[in-house]
Amino acid sequence: MTRVIGLTGGIASGKTTVSNILKGLGAIVIDADKIAKNLVAKGGPALDEIEKYFGRAVLFENGELDRKKLGNIVFNDAKLLKKLNEITHPYIIEEITNEINRYKKTYNDRVIILDAALLIEQNLMYLVEEIWLVVTPEEVQLGRLIERDGIDAGKAKKRIDAQMPLEYKKRYAHRIIDNSKDLAYLRAQIQANWDRVTE
Ligand code: ATP
Numbered sequence: 001m002t003r004v005i006g007l008t009g010g011i012a013s014g015k016t017t018v019s020n021i022l023k024g025l026g027a028i029v030i031d032a033d034k035i036a037k038n039l040v041a042k043g044g045p046a047l048d049e050i051e052k053y054f055g056r057a058v059l060f061e062n063g064e065l066d067r068k069k070l071g072n073i074v075f076n077d078a079k080l081l082k083k084l085n086e087i088t089h090p091y092i093i094e095e096i097t098n099e100i101n102r103y104k105k106t107y108n109d110r111v112i113i114l115d116a117a118l119l120i121e122q123n124l125m126y127l128v129e130e131i132w133l134v135v136t137p138e139e140v141q142l143g144r145l146i147e148r149d150g151i152d153a154g155k156a157k158k159r160i161d162a163q164m165p166l167e168y169k170k171r172y173a174h175r176i177i178d179n180s181k182d183l184a185y186l187r188a189q190i191q192a193n194w195d196r197v198t199e
Pocket of ligand 1: 010011012013014015016017018117145148180181182186
């Protein structure tokens with residue numbers, strides 16, 4: 001049986017929706033985004049290093065990270081973005097590995113899902129046994145993003161365009177989850193894949 005599955009896909013492709021279906025089937029879900037956020041939270045292990053490198057100016061008065069400020073700095077400078085990733089990456093890997101091992105030990109018969117939007121961008125593929133990529137045609141993705149986040153089409157398009165191309169991600173996917181239609185269509189695919197990995 002496959003134990004650890006990486007779930008990835010573009011913005012608003014349906015990863016959270018798929019995670020929730022999988023939870024309903026009995027999977028344990030590790031949320032990589034939540035882990036990354038905790039690492040840079042006040043008292044989090046990566047925050048000290050970020051302060052040392054980027055300066056006190058990227059923190060608020062109360063010591064919390066000013067994500068917007070740091071974001072503006074790194075997204076305008078590829079070298080600084082690389083540096084930030086170098087700081088956070090080892091912590092992310094360590095924490096995800098710890099969680100996977102902890103769940104493996106505690107629940108020896110449960111499937112573990114690593115829900116990670118940046119699984120491929122951050123080279124986390126080796127942490128999982130199989131990769132599921134959630135895909136949607138761009139116009140569907142755009143519509144869902146506009147609706148969910150209440151943003152205009154221009155902004156939504158920009159966010160989609162800033163991402164790694166889907167065609168590149170497909171090279172790493174063992175299974176493609178087609179989320180172009182309704183939820184019943186999505187659920188049926190998840191169920192079929194679930195049956196395959198748990199049999
Ligand atoms: P992000 O990476 O931005 O957090 P995500 O990949 O987790 O997004 P979801 O939040 O699961 O994506 O889905 C995006 C939006 O599309 C949500 O509002 C969700 O309810 C809706 N959605 C997802 N799948 C379907 C579907 N098959 N039919 C209709 N709406 C859907």
